[in-house]
Amino acid sequence: MKQISVFLENRPGSLYEVLYKLKEEGVNLRALSLADTAEFGVLRFIAENPEEIVENLKKQNFAATLTEVLAVGIEDRPGGLAEVVGILTHQNISIEYLYAFVSPQGERAYVVLRVEKLAEAEKILRENHIPILDKLTI
């Protein structure tokens, strides 16, 4: 699955400018996270038609990029996330970052994972019967 990342300057209004642009273009955010440092931020999110969104953002002078990530369904119970992370850890696959969101209807929670060895991670998770989503239509 493709995730969109946008660079945010460290100043008031920079997040709003991106979100306003997305609203104007009718983009519905499925999942998102905001990473921040003292100096700048990175907005990461999942939405439909990511290629098109990135193109449009670039045209509007935002620094935006697509990254391949894994969206993984986990059981909504204590230890659900630990199980998935455990599988990857045993295979020596490091996680760059992850963010989670819970579906209001389902019994599953979801995590978006950014890993170094994506193909290998996907394979090992499938072997362990962990559901991997192609798109987030919750």
Place this chain on the structure above:
Amino acid sequence: MRTTPLWDEYYELLPREELEKIQLSRLKKVLIRAYHNLPYYRNKLEERKINPYDINSLSCLSHLPFTTKEDLRQAYPFGAIAEPLRNVVRIHSSSGTTGTATVVGYTKKDIESWAELAARALSSYGIDEEDIIQVSFGYGLFTGGLGIHYGAEKLGATVVPASAGNTLRQIQIMKDLQITVLACTPSYALYLAEVARENNINWKESSLRIGVFGAEPWSEEMREDIEKKLPIRAFDIYGLSEVIGPGVAFECEAQDGLHISEDRFLPEIIDPRTERALPPGEEGELVFTTLTKEGTPVIRYRTGDISSLNYEPCSCGRTLVRMKRVFSRTDDMLIIRGVNVYPSQIESVILSFEGVEPYYQIVLTRENFLDQIEVQVEVAPQFFSDQVKVLEGLRKQIEEKLKTELNLSCEVKLLEPKSITRSEGKSKRIIDLRKKEEIS
């Protein structure tokens, strides 16, 4: 009225007529030396078909070609040195780096006369062999530290070579060693006063009485501020490494301009655009010809400093011309914490990184009396990464390279693409938010 002794009575009180005779004889000599020993200057003379042996009056000076900082850069490393290296005992270099440094060489005699000139300046402030002087200018390639150091020793004062930095320790030394004179950049003096205040230092117990400040432009308001916060009388000293270092010009008790040691340096004021010499009193670019320097003589060196010359008699009795204190420059050179910085140096660092666009903005502020510099650059869209560590790494790398190249800690801020205005004049790239009265 003068209450302090003259260090060099002969030259400091020399009638102008006598002075001009000496200047002319020295000018002839230095020109002939430059012709024979400085290829870059010989070329300039030959291009203009000037025979150095034809110079027979000081008014000929205005026909001679200029020397620019660029000439000295191109002569790097030793092309501006007119003596065999075996006669050179010291090298100083201006803060420019990345192959754009200027190198000046000093012979034994140069070091000796520089010490004389610095002693002349210190003496005019009322400093003598009873004084204990703390030199908090940086020691090293920069001429500030060693220049004052040798002058103070020449004078017979006790020198404490504290160099720059470690402010609390500086204050401790000042108290413990009963320092009477502080020599540093004016902004550092204010910073030191601030740190002392925060640490409840009582200056009543201190012996401090005189401040020797230079290496950056400072105003009358800043002088008042320093004198309010420290128990000193603050004096200005002027100099630049290309000419010799601190001691080219100095204030007297009258503090109405700085006396130029004209027996050693021939000053002119020119219009920086037409390059024509301007009459006394008019403001323009300060130009110096060194009259006795052996290692790196310069002829009509364009300092980039804006000043004017005042030949009226001074109440101190010195006959040496006075230059107005320097507040501004003809080029875009910035003076940050006493370090000379050209925006082009910052530009070349930025251009060496693929991850950022070749646009930048420099924001200068002053916090706790210390200059802060923020360099803003745009993230290149194709470099942008979703990983914070990649961006943070880029930022750190740029900061480190700026630190190495400029010898100055800068803060780098990453901006969104296209956020810096394009196609505007160079000056727009610099936003100077330092208090106006403190810098101009």
